[in-house]
Amino acid sequence: MSKQPGRQKGPVTSRDVARLLGVSQSMISRAFDPRASVSPANRTRIVEAARALGYEPNVIARSLATRRSSIVAIVMGSMENPFYTGVLDQLAQALDEAGLRSLLFRVPPGQDVDDQLPALRRYNVDGLIVASASISSRIAAEWRRDDRRVVLINRTVPDASVASISCDNCGGGRQLADLLLDSGHKRLVYVAGPRNTSTNRDREDGFMEGLMERNAGLVGRIDAGEYSFNAGAAAAHRAAALKPDGIFFANDILALGGLDALRHELRLQVPKHVSVVGFDDIEMASWPSYRLTTIRQPVSEMVSSAVAAVAASATAQANSISLPGLLVERGSVMRRHGM
Amino acid sequence: MSKQPGRQKGPVTSRDVARLLGVSQSMISRAFDPRASVSPANRTRIVEAARALGYEPNVIARSLATRRSSIVAIVMGSMENPFYTGVLDQLAQALDEAGLRSLLFRVPPGQDVDDQLPALRRYNVDGLIVASASISSRIAAEWRRDDRRVVLINRTVPDASVASISCDNCGGGRQLADLLLDSGHKRLVYVAGPRNTSTNRDREDGFMEGLMERNAGLVGRIDAGEYSFNAGAAAAHRAAALKPDGIFFANDILALGGLDALRHELRLQVPKHVSVVGFDDIEMASWPSYRLTTIRQPVSEMVSSAVAAVAASATAQANSISLPGLLVERGSVMRRHGM
DNA sequence: CTGAAAGCGCTAACAG
């Protein structure tokens, strides 16, 4: 009936370690808290014993006691846009390196994030990184009051109290306007993404401002409706009717779809007959079949800022960061002479 | 000093509900367990009160008590291969629909999954879905003994006790061999992916068997080393030296890279000069620039089987499922006459 | 610096 030493029933707990060493259980808990006071001698004794027994603090129990979990939720809307799969990949990695776990939370299209967020709270999630989805500032405030950070990637909200980090979409739009104008384009079309996204709005605003400053304008504006390859192709058909010499698609996936439709369905040459530019610089933009000139979003900086923000202490102030995009010129724009 | 009713300090707990209704706390716990016995009258009274107070059971506490979490970990190796981002997307959605949360666990390239798995155990993760990574059968057995299901997607292990679900890679390889032979190809090259993956091995085996059965063979075999666009391009250069009339790339991303290199760097026409086929049917394979003939993996079936397996009761038997792939013919293979 | 004790919020026997 006596306990066999080597053969525990469950996983080893702090009490097992305590018993082995003849110290109190709370001591071994402290030994794993850097800021707690334990004599150096005991601390090393404890970590050694812990390793020997294969002890690791149970995160769930800790979470129950502390009300934190060191897990952050990544909220994702559609993953149709490859840009976000890149973000997700880097995010997961960065969080991991910061000692945080990622709970992936995929919002079905058409569903509102806000409704699902309370459910997340029950997991004691420490923070929220929202990419490719929106969130009401009321909910954001609730989380904040509860000392849980929320940061938006590539989306901004009016409420200044919620951290958001994004690319300078407006400035990017301007750069593209300048590029197209400088190279002599006269008949420009803008293909818009979903109308309720701030990315789309800012890119368009920047582009339009850039044009107007130089007394130029659009020959037309097409609404693609969503960010997808097929929507880009469909938009290209409608755009082609306008006989443009340059098209700015609100993002790369749209541009790629458009490019292919222009070439393979509309029998137009890009860039000879019409130039096209996009935004994001997803991986496929650099593939030889496309060679799309576009604005590169500084994904890794965005990701590390986001992780830093979510890991920041509660006292830290929520601020919005906007990082400049980089124009990368490839083969989809041609200099036009004459006229 | 008396408690104000409306103004709790923390979130509302089961005890708050109990107090309000004048019943025991355990009763309210039972009310949320369908299999527990509570008088119908009380049950409805409780759920109403709960809703009124905004009570929801705390998952962490539950997890501590039950040693389960309704969280399953998705283990992902590289997300470079777009095939897996599709899998991930669907997986997250399917798990969500099954009432499970997904903890995303990204294994850095070159790292071994096994080392990180114990860390996951501390989260009381109910199960493990491993995609694009390997796991030792020792670890798998450990989890299993602990009543936590592990299922592999697109990877098999010798040990029959771990569930695995994959596409019939071997059969797919055969189909491709037949296709290429039927259309009169004589100089075939196989471009291999990472040598230690079962996907690569099976596809190659199936392909070779298909060839040998018809007394055909390869004119060469190239090792791409990894599953990536650039690796495919590099492999295409080496393959071209062999003057092939048909190339089977071990998967689509390789094939796409190869296709582009063949056309834009090697100045070869596909399929006129050389046919190419891939495997997976990732989204880009259907893009007009590529129109790649390939084998479609039944991703949604694979995903739902995986979720079913991970949610299965402990008594359920771990079995391996292999689903047939579907040949989808597009424009990258040409019928060859003569000789 | 260390130990004792009181929770965190829930589940699960066990009596009644």
Added chain:
DNA sequence: CTGTTAGCGCTTTCAG
């Protein structure tokens, strides 16, 4: 069917 009583494994005062 319902209440009581122990925990789950850890953190955190509070004394010593």
